Amino acid sequence: MFARLGSWCFRRRKTVVVAWIVGLVVFGGVMSAAGTESRSEFELPNVESRRGNDIFDEHFGGQGSGLTAPIVFQADQGVDDPEVRQAMEEFFAEVDAMTIDGEDVAISSPYAAGGERQIAEEGPLAGQIAFAEVEVPDDIDQELAFDLGEDIRAAAPDVEGLRLEVGGQLFAEFDPPTSEAIGLGFAVVVLIVAFGSVLAMGLPIGVAIGGIAFGLVTGGLLSNIVSMPDVAATLAIMIGLGVGIDYALLIVTRFRENLHRGHDHHDAAVIALDTAGRSVIFAGTTVVVSLLGMVIIGIDFVAGLAVSAATVAACTMVASVTLLPALLGFAGSRLEVTRRRGLIAAGFLAVGLVGAGLGAAPLFLLTVVAAVVVILASLVAQPLRQRVLEREPKPLNETAAYRWSRVIQHHPWRSALAGLAALGVLALPVFGMRLAFADEGNLQEDTDARQAYDLLAEGFGPGFNGVVLVATELPDGADPAALEAVSAALDADPGVEFASQPRLNDPDGPTAAMWRVVPATAPQDEDTTDLVNRLRDEVIPAATEGTRLDPAVTGQTAVGVDFSTFIGDRLPYFFAAVIGLSFLLLMIVFRSLLVPLKAAVMNLLSIGAAFGVVVAAFQWGWAGPLLDIESAPIEPWMPMMLFAIVFGLSMDYEVFLLSRVREEYDRTGDNNTAVADGLAATARVITAAAAIMVVVFGSFLLEDDRAIKVFGVGLATAIFLDATVVRMLLVPATMELLGGANWWLPRWLGRLLPRVRVEGGADEGAPPPSPPETQRDRELEPV
Numbered sequence: 001m002f003a004r005l006g007s008w009c010f011r012r013r014k015t016v017v018v019a020w021i022v023g024l025v026v027f028g029g030v031m032s033a034a035g036t037e038s039r040s041e042f043e044l045p046n047v048e049s050r051r052g053n054d055i056f057d058e059h060f061g062g063q064g065s066g067l068t069a070p071i072v073f074q075a076d077q078g079v080d081d082p083e084v085r086q087a088m089e090e091f092f093a094e095v096d097a098m099t100i101d102g103e104d105v106a107i108s109s110p111y112a113a114g115g116e117r118q119i120a121e122e123g124p125l126a127g128q129i130a131f132a133e134v135e136v137p138d139d140i141d142q143e144l145a146f147d148l149g150e151d152i153r154a155a156a157p158d159v160e161g162l163r164l165e166v167g168g169q170l171f172a173e174f175d176p177p178t179s180e181a182i183g184l185g186f187a188v189v190v191l192i193v194a195f196g197s198v199l200a201m202g203l204p205i206g207v208a209i210g211g212i213a214f215g216l217v218t219g220g221l222l223s224n225i226v227s228m229p230d231v232a233a234t235l236a237i238m239i240g241l242g243v244g245i246d247y248a249l250l251i252v253t254r255f256r257e258n259l260h261r262g263h264d265h266h267d268a269a270v271i272a273l274d275t276a277g278r279s280v281i282f283a284g285t286t287v288v289v290s291l292l293g294m295v296i297i298g299i300d301f302v303a304g305l306a307v308s309a310a311t312v313a314a315c316t317m318v319a320s321v322t323l324l325p326a327l328l329g330f331a332g333s334r335l336e337v338t339r340r341r342g343l344i345a346a347g348f349l350a351v352g353l354v355g356a357g358l359g360a361a362p363l364f365l366l367t368v369v370a371a372v373v374v375i376l377a378s379l380v381a382q383p384l385r386q387r388v389l390e391r392e393p394k395p396l397n398e399t400a401a402y403r404w405s406r407v408i409q410h411h412p413w414r415s416a417l418a419g420l421a422a423l424g425v426l427a428l429p430v431f432g433m434r435l436a437f438a439d440e441g442n443l444q445e446d447t448d449a450r451q452a453y454d455l456l457a458e459g460f461g462p463g464f465n466g467v468v469l470v471a472t473e474l475p476d477g478a479d480p481a482a483l484e485a486v487s488a489a490l491d492a493d494p495g496v497e498f499a500s501q502p503r504l505n506d507p508d509g510p511t512a513a514m515w516r517v518v519p520a521t522a523p524q525d526e527d528t529t530d531l532v533n534r535l536r537d538e539v540i541p542a543a544t545e546g547t548r549l550d551p552a553v554t555g556q557t558a559v560g561v562d563f564s565t566f567i568g569d570r571l572p573y574f575f576a577a578v579i580g581l582s583f584l585l586l587m588i589v590f591r592s593l594l595v596p597l598k599a600a601v602m603n604l605l606s607i608g609a610a611f612g613v614v615v616a617a618f619q620w621g622w623a624g625p626l627l628d629i630e631s632a633p634i635e636p637w638m639p640m641m642l643f644a645i646v647f648g649l650s651m652d653y654e655v656f657l658l659s660r661v662r663e664e665y666d667r668t669g670d671n672n673t674a675v676a677d678g679l680a681a682t683a684r685v686i687t688a689a690a691a692i693m694v695v696v697f698g699s700f701l702l703e704d705d706r707a708i709k710v711f712g713v714g715l716a717t718a719i720f721l722d723a724t725v726v727r728m729l730l731v732p733a734t735m736e737l738l739g740g741a742n743w744w745l746p747r748w749l750g751r752l753l754p755r756v757r758v759e760g761g762a763d764e765g766a767p768p769p770s771p772p773e774t775q776r777d778r779e780l781e782p783v
Contacts, residue, residue: 005277010269047562048558073162106134148171188205216233245689246692250685265333287313291648295307341375348374401684408732435639436524438635442632466523466555469515500517591750602726603654607647649719649722693719
């Protein structure tokens with residue numbers, strides 16, 4: 001099948017390229033007409049905060065169950081100054097009249113009856129800081145929320161001595177990342193060094209960009225069906241760049257190897273698709289399945305991340321096995337040629353991309369102009385058209401990778417123990433990982449949301465940024481004294497700064513009551529999580545014992561706690577499912593028990609080490625001074641995403657390396673030689689692919705969003721460790737120790753397993769190899 005697919009795409013390359021372009025335009029038009037939606041609500045099944053929200057929906061008209069954001073203002077002359085009060089009341093009335101997607105916006109003013117607690121009463125800023133709270137429906141589109149935030153900012157009054165900040169993640173602007181350009185610039189350099197060809201460099205990047213574009217358009221359409229958070233597209237781009245370049249790199253590498261062995265361009269592409277293309281489909285399918293496995297968690301937010309990332313990964317995989325063979329057909333013999341003008345132009349492009357990633361857009365435009373000038377100058381300047389001679393490739397047994405493998409094989413125990421020790425030490429912090437959402441206190445200091453957060457904490461204490469709500473239904477005949485008992489118990493807890501008196505939904509015939517509880521600590525603090533759990537497990541049950549009240553603790557802070565707990569409880573099952581699937585697939589492919597077992601253990605070690613680095617850097621704050629961030633817990637969805645992606649990418653390297661080893665073992669029956677030859681044959685491409693992904697993912701450290709930084713560091717660390725400690729140290733050492741036992745499989749199991757080839761010969765029915773090209777065929781026109 002793969003050989004026929006490669007042959008068809010190669011021979012009908014114009015049709016394939018036109019189909020991709022037309023498909024992208026058509027789908028893009030449909031997406032533009034249908035629009036896209038991004039949401040950030042956390043709907044959890046069968047948890048207490050969900051029950052509390054239901055009480056608010058039924059008895060309080062939804063108040064308290066929607067998404068909220070504060071409007072914090074400070075007046076040097078005092079918030080009760082007549083001029084300030086008049087201006088702010090008019091402003092609040094204007095906000096209250098606003099709508100979002102046909103839904104009314106609710107606002108609680110500090111000047112309304114009962115709003116006295118929204119004005120700072122203690123400290124040096126008493127009477128100078130106050131806040132109002134804006135509430136919108138919890139299923140609102142994030143882009144519409146951004147627009148509403150801009151409308152609110154535009155309506156802010158202009159009064160001397162008055163400072164107003166619109167806070168909360170709800171109205172925070174999300175700037176599209178630009179640091180991917182840094183990764184692309186570095187990829188240009190790495191691919192030229194690895195391939196020695198400008199055109200061979202451009203193909204993986206072009207294919208990755210094409211797959212990402214189609215994946216984003218498809219994901220935009222799916223956002224109308226699946227709830228996707230605003231960060232989903234950013235993470236999908238990161239993943240698409242990494243896997244897209246990686247997959248295309250493997251196929252182009254095998255294509256060039258086939259050319260060097262004497263095959264013509266058509267047969268080289270067919271064989272590349274039938275060998276490296278198989279491993280691309282295998283690894284890509286593993287990534288997609290691993291990502292989609294998160295859908296079973298049962299949370300819309302997580303499902304949106306999974307679908308978005310899986311869609312882009314699938315599209316880049318498809319582009320690698322369809323669009324890439326077509327482009328190889330267009331490239332022809334020019335793929336093996338690099339001229340001076342190409343190197344100079346590519347150098348300008350790399351510098352420009354890095355500049356764009358750093359925010360220097362003029363530099364990018366300048367370098368593009370310079371590259372064009374070089375190309376035009378080559379029309380009259382003969383030296384720029386001269387071909388850059390490539391070095392002859394060394395025999396495998398003379399490469400550094402071969403010699404390295406032999407060193408490892410001579411000292412397998414030392415190598416294995418050193419690798420295990422290194423990964424074990426790095427993984428130690430993972431045992432202290434705490435899953436929770438970072439709050440606005442981790443945003444950049446110059447953002448509106450951070451300014452509002454700091455003002456609110458300064459005037460009211462850090463707990464005002466994470467108010468906890470308690471709601472209960474009132475059965476017939478409920479004793480009002482029981483409500484007072486709940487208030488007293490809440491206010492008496494040492495972790496509570498303030499607890500309101502019970503508020504009834506209808507004073508004449510109440511059916512529900514609610515309380516506002518202000519913690520003494522910030523929303524992301526572990527003490528706040530402990531408070532939520534203590535209120536549920538101890539304080540409220542003790543206060544309502546003997547009554548028929550059943551209060552539920554809810555609000556955004558409690559929802560975050562439930563989300564983290566819900567995810568944390570299901571992580572072991574998700575990990576087990578991904579590991580089990582990977583073990584089964586590898587066992588089928590390599591027909592071995594120990595190879596997939598070693599792969600699972602080593603992948604767990606490298607991922608655990610990456611998690612440990614993330615915990616130390618971001619949760620413990622070791623990277624704080626370097627990255628200008630404060631310590632905070634790890635976002636609950638992060639381990640799932642990292643695990644799914646890294647496990648899939650590790651499978652890619654695993655298949656690419658071990659398939660070569662297995663080929664040599666089947667040919668020679670010598671395990672030692674097979675390991676050394678397999679490592680030597682794949683080390684260059686694995687190193688290049690890993691280097692590109694490390695920089696692509698690592699470049700996200702330059703983004704402002706903390707979650708993106710965490711994600712980038714986790715992926716970059718895991719890929720680096722996997723390509724170095726695991727592939728270049730642990731794999732050859734353990735395979736040397738196990739010897740022929742690497743390929744042992746019980747006969748009864750072998751009869752049950754299907755036979756699947758990942759790196760093999762051409763399919764039956766594939767076109768026979770054409771005669772090798774003549775020297776005349778290899779003559780090249782200037783490009």
